Amino acid sequence: MSENSYSAIIVGTGFASTFFLWEYLKHAPASERILVLERGRRLDPAERLQRRIVRDEFVRFEDVIINRTPAKPWLQNITFGGGVCWFGNTPRMHPNDFRTRSLYGVGDDWPLSYDDLEPYYVAVEDAMGIGGSSAGPYPRSKPYSFPPHRFNAFDELLAKKYPGLHIPFPSARSSSAGTGRPVCCGNGICELCPVSAKFQNDLHMAHVYVDPRVTLVLEAEVERVDIQAGKVTGVQYRQGTHEVHAKTDLAVVGAHAVMTPFILLRSGLQDRALGRYLNEQLGRGVQINLNGIDNYDGGQSVTGLGLMFLDGAFRKDRPGCLIESWNVPWLRAERGRWRQRAFVTFVFEDIPSFDNYVAVSPEDPSKPEVRYSKHSGYMTAGLESTSRLVEELIGGLPVESYTILPVDGLGGSAHIQGTTRMGQDPGNSVVDRDLRHHSVRNLIALGSGTFPTCPAANPTLTLSALAVRSARRLFI
Template sequence: MIIAGSSFAAMFFLRGLPENLRVLVVEKGTIQPHADQLENNILVDEDIPVDNRSGYLKRWKAHTLFGGNSNCWWACTPRFHPNDFRLNSLYGVGVDWPLGYDELEPLYGEVEQVMEVSGGGSDHILPRSTPFPYPPHAPSRTDVVLQAYSRNWFAQPTARSNGGRRAQCCVNGICDLCPVDAKFSIPNSVDLFAREGVSLLLDSEVRAVDLAGSVAKGVLVRDPKGAEHLLKGDLVALGTNAIWNAGILLRSGLQSAALGRYLHEQVAVTVLLDLGAGQRNYYGGTSITGHGYDLYDGAHRSDYGAVLMENHNAPSALRGEQGRWTERMRLKLIAEDLPVADNRVVLRDGEVVTEWGGHTDYGFKALDAAVAKLPEILPFDIEGQTVSPRLVSEDHIQGTHRMGVDPADSVVDPELKCHGVRNLLALGAGSFPTGPAANPTLTLSALSLRAGRAV
């Protein structure tokens, strides 16, 4: 088995593989120890070209080093809602996934154990067969009020440590480069994936899969000097990200009408709410303490998307009035959006370019509705409200090799095998047929674990 990439998708897939396979993991970057990242205050950021036709700023984020974006993620680990998998059959929009929540639920639990996720016990809006591995972080002062007031407000599930083998979360609110390495990452948990017969090739880019008809024979790899080499293997899995996976498959000549298309992610805004006198906030145990589902599921999804609310505890924008600094909430509203075929990955002179025409009204309308409803669903006196411009990116690259049962409109099957090439897999959020409001990492990890078990 040859695996391209070394972040969540690649490594959870590796964890699921049969023990008797010899495995080579090929990583485009090098190993950058956490101490070096802190000393230099930098991660190797990859420039992803964007042909942006949307009329607003757009960027995609990817880090080229061992562990990929697990080095920089915020470690938010919600599960998808059961109805996220049935958007078309329930609400007449988007498409249904070829599998459902019940099939992923045990795998969600396994991934949470590996990541040492903290959360709110077994009492949660989403069905669970096992409790969270560790207890929730201490709630912020507004979370205490919200959890007492609403049946749809919970501690945020997170892989920012609250017990277990990693350092305790330090609540500094700079989680993209955690000062104490408290969040789960591939580098700080690599022993959970290590096994006999696995080798790691660094500083080497997988450029294409060597296809012979309906069989993958290996991969074409470019070394640091620009020379290319053919590595032979019986099975190939791509776990780079949705953009690079699509580029590799396009260079390989894989034939699929959906390949490269439906590039998507959520759309979000930040809202600052000035609270009435005496209604104080913060003092929670991690950077984001609460999740609100009041605006998530319901009949409105026929017209506009689900919105997940995050209650941010890190006081990056305190009030300016003397003695009232903490009388403020910082909510992030994250809306699902519908994938559009013309948002896509293409090759120009053999190199990857993303074509971005923008989000849809389905996502924008969801944010507008959510902002308008905040005074109705929050049990606070709100003296003022400031809404940010739409965020440039959620840093969640999804779509481009979507999952389905029909090769006419999908690239991979529910086990993430490419239609027509059964020994080639495309892992990660590129397989997502739709873009739910919840963070994608836990789901793409569970899907990858499932795909490894199916080999």
């Protein structure tokens, strides 16, 4: 193998790429040479804290894309470790989320089932030190290795009203010293997490990048994958002013749901679905004033996961929705009643539309152009049902009043999905269930871009489990 030739090249060091590499290294021989190319720099945690850096200004995401729909913001980190500013919320997808077409006649079925993914969920949950309870509609082959965090007072009321359907929020915010990290103290600034209780790739998975088989190059912007006669032969990247070509037998692109399709489009791939079906969930915040109940006494920043409106025959007409019950103390400005408040977010699923997309900008081909015209009528039906759902949720509880907060513009959840979707039909998908490109078989696209639908659950646990599964499948 020549000096600039590798068995595998991995693009990005976010959740998807890191978990792919983690699994890949377990099976790859000692002779393997793996090149990892990361556009961002390594952020020093002390500098991050001191300067309150949530999103790095070294490469600002808003500067490297052209957003054609300013009413919809797009958030992503360009840095070693990828989404280091994530909150750490890690629910699984509901088993029925994988087959909404068969069950409810909407969206698409995933080309794999909950059961196919289940062992990989367990592997990632253990690696991230996720704590949770076995309650809820999520069959598990093994209990969580770490205990759930404590509910707050409002969660206790909901858990009593909805047995088994209001459960402790599973999270990568450490609930026990067994994770090797300090226990979360519930201060609620999780984008920064001053005590490193929250799992981050740059801090807690850095060991995979010092493996002797791995060469990590930072500040290396991948521009394209070289494809000849239906096979990847190499990767082209830029380091400062230098253009570099590296040869490889396998290219794995985990640059997130905006940059991954952009790189593949620049590489000349013309799949009909490539860059299309861009989507995100949408949340509606609800501030609830409680009557005589002091709240915010839970063990972490988001304490309760409400599943009462997540699944059912109603999904034929309107979206499933999960509820995040927050424990960050947004206080009530009334003497003696500071803590008599709860805050919940209703997070709705959507049906992805072909018309929302990422493309190579015709004006500046070095940037992706992102266009998002509107949500589906399905999502609108969900948003319009919010006040009815709130009434149902708080019925019989000691609640004085509530306010449903308006959605700003087209909203945003920082959960960008759908642009390299997986499926069985190359006519409406880009990769197969193993995340391999339908025709260029030594090309893998990772991340939530591969999601064929837009479930209500936060995506990072699922995309990480899919990445582990994809790496494992290469060796079976």
